[in-house]
Amino acid sequence: MNHDYLWRIREGLPARGQIGILNRSHYEEVIAPRIHDDALKDEMYPEGMDKDEVWPMRYRQINDFEKHLSENGFKVIKFFFNMSKEEQRERLLERMKDPEKNWEFSFNDVKERRHWDQYQEVFEDILSNTSTEFAPWYVLPADDEWYSRYIITEVMVDCLEKIDPQFPEISDEDRERLDEAIEELENEKN
Known part of the structure; x- marks a missing residue:
């Protein structure tokens, strides 16, 4: 890997002044490899490192990365959708039957469910x-979609109020250039 x-x-x-929303993320790299026990088969992993040493190192790296973002003015908010096994079953069946x-629906969802x-x-x-x-985690009660969305909304509104975003000021x-452009367009003949 490069x-x-x-x-x-x-x-x-996102660039400074923008908002980015990531669906899934670098956290996938500390989930699936552990479930499927292929942590040391991929060249992205440190050569010769004991499997049990990889995860604490990754957590430290992730925390360092998120701290770096935070210290440089990028707010990191993480939501974890905590769904019960029964609710997931119901939602999968609904996708399959409707x-x-x-x-x-993805057949992989059923395959991965076997590792619940x-x-x-x-x-x-x-x-x-x-x-x-x-960079806190907000654990959401995902069985209740409405309430999960409510919590997300509250967290995001609070974050935006603290950030207090402003429109950029024009130089x-x-x-002057804007005034000239306005005049040009207003004087334009149809």
Whole structure:
């Protein structure tokens, strides 16, 4: 591989003054490899490192990366959709049985569901090791979609109020150019 496991996230970061929403992220690199026990088979992983040493190192790297973002003015907010096994089953069955929702279904969802208990252990480990003051996790009661959306809305509104985004101010030079452009368009003949 030509990149480390954080490269896609760095590439996808918003520019200053923009907001980015990532659906999934670098956290996938500390989930699936553990479930499928292929942590040391990929060349993205440190050569010769004991499997049990990889995850604490990754958590530290993720925390360092998120702290770097925070210290440089990028607010990091993380939501974890905590869904019960029964609710997931119901939603999968609905997607499978409703022809209008078949497009939402992936056979891989059923395959991965077979590892439910392992996923829960990994999720707990990740949340415990990567929720920080500068980049907290918000664990959402995902069985209740309305309430989860409510919590997300409250967290995001609070964040935006603290950030207090403002429209950029136009420079004197650009103001002159703008006035000229307005005059040009207003004087344009139809």
